[in-house]
Amino acid sequence: MKILQMHADFIEYKPIKKEIRDAEEAKTDAVREEEVVVLFTAFERGDTPELAAKAVRDAKEFLSKLGAKRLMIYPFAHLSQDLAKPADALPLLETMVGEAKAQGIETMRSPFGWNKAMQIKVKGHPLAEMSRSYSEGQPTAQPRTQEPKQAQRESDPRSRLKKSDFGSLPETDHRVIGERLDLFSFQETSPGMVYWHDKGLKLWRVLEEMIRKEETKAGYVELSMPLLANSALWKVSGHWDFYKENMFVTSLGGEEFALKPMNCPSTMLYYKTRKWSFRDLPLRIACFDALHRNELSGVASGLFRVKMLTQDDAHIFATREGARAVIDELLDLMLRLYSIFKFDFEVGISTMPDDHAGTLEEWDEATEVLKSAVTSKGLKYAIKEKDGTFYAPKIDVDIKDSLGRKWQITTIQLDLQLPRRFGLVHTGTDGKEHETVTVHRAIFGSLERFIGILLEHYKGKLPVWLSPVQATVVPLSDEHVVYAKKILSKLLEDGVRAQGDLASGTLNSKVRNSQLLKIPYVLVVGAKEEAAGTVAVRSRDGEQRFGVKPEDFVEEVRALSSRFE
Ligand SMILES: [Zn+2]
Known part of the structure; x- marks a missing residue:
């Protein structure tokens, strides 16, 4: 039995x-x-009433975790290639409904064996989508969190070499925008990981350079x-105890290794390569x-939740007394960058989780520093109870997507724990060794998620x-290709991100293509322009100007860019 569960x-x-x-x-x-947990369910050969009942009991556990009350069982054959016969499946469906009712859950189900038109709005929280798989002899099947399509067993591996399909999504969704603008794709062989196309990578680089300039x-x-890195690193950092289930672990020469989920532990190893004095602090270290x-x-997350990500990550090493000034500096940076994008945002302060390192007093101290820093900037905050990382409380900033779902972008964490685990110290004013504290921060957060937010925020019109x-x-015709190439080279040399559309085709279709890609300008060149050494400029909104000197156009783009317009 295969189940895809959606809240x-x-x-x-x-x-x-x-x-x-x-x-x-x-x-x-x-x-x-409304307000329902949906179990898309495919019954497979060999499924038993016991398995069906077990699936319902597992779902019940999630209902109580999610605070949800209602269950819908939705027969959904497309989750499996090994379906039970309809005559066997229908009684199993009834068993599930019966078991759910017996468990006191308000339950409904959709009809079996029909083509249905369907629309669903999934909540964005981390447990909103899960898939599970049950088979006989394996009654305690572990919840699986993989894409449902991965559950399909296909005999020909080549059939898995395909692009994810976003055809049915609304126009405002970043996955649709990303596909139209040729920015990125998702391939089913790397679920939850992004294939960046040339244009998407250019957008990425602009953002990366923007933050790098601020850092410099x-x-x-x-x-x-x-x-x-070897598991020894993750054992010292505590990730092995607190975060292992989220790490990709592999073995190498008989030892366990893991792909890094965060940059902090390795940055801390760097810190230990030499001695530092209070005069060197705060020490600000960035890592991409x-x-x-x-x-x-x-399937519903796209760029918002991925398994491979890059943050505009930094760790700032400071004295304990110096931590507050660091937080202030980071909030200023955050507000300055947000003002460019004109975001509406919500600030939260996430407090100590049940599973944590360190004492209550230390958590209180760090949490108070964050609260007073946020308040001093005139910002209001909500408390996110027990939502801190295992090592630190944090300031989180959420932004809404086109569906009104909230996503965290900025995080600023004041950490007294990991530096101690790594034995990070500096020489103080008294000549003695003191513990160093670490502020972890990412302003854009994951660049993947941030780009998703931007695409929806600007509706693709960046x-x-x-x-x-x-x-x-x-070029207006083939005769002007040479001149068009000359203009293109000049733009590229002067740092304008430009492309040529030099193939044969009508001017109108080329202008339309460029507008569909939401490219701000089309520069048309014909006999008049070539004779005068100029270009005709059309904006994506249809405004036209003739006789523009290429160097003036370059200046215009530079001026707009310097004002973030
Ligand atoms: Zn960190």
């Missing part, structure tokens, strides 16, 4: 026509249910460290290495400074 704001379906001969009788009215001005240094986290990543391609050069 939904609503599900709406309408039986259209019978899919199989043995379909049960059903009304064809549309049905809508503020005196940060930047490191790059191995992605793979790739991280791997085996977190729940579902401002000129962010656009991966700022201008397309189009």
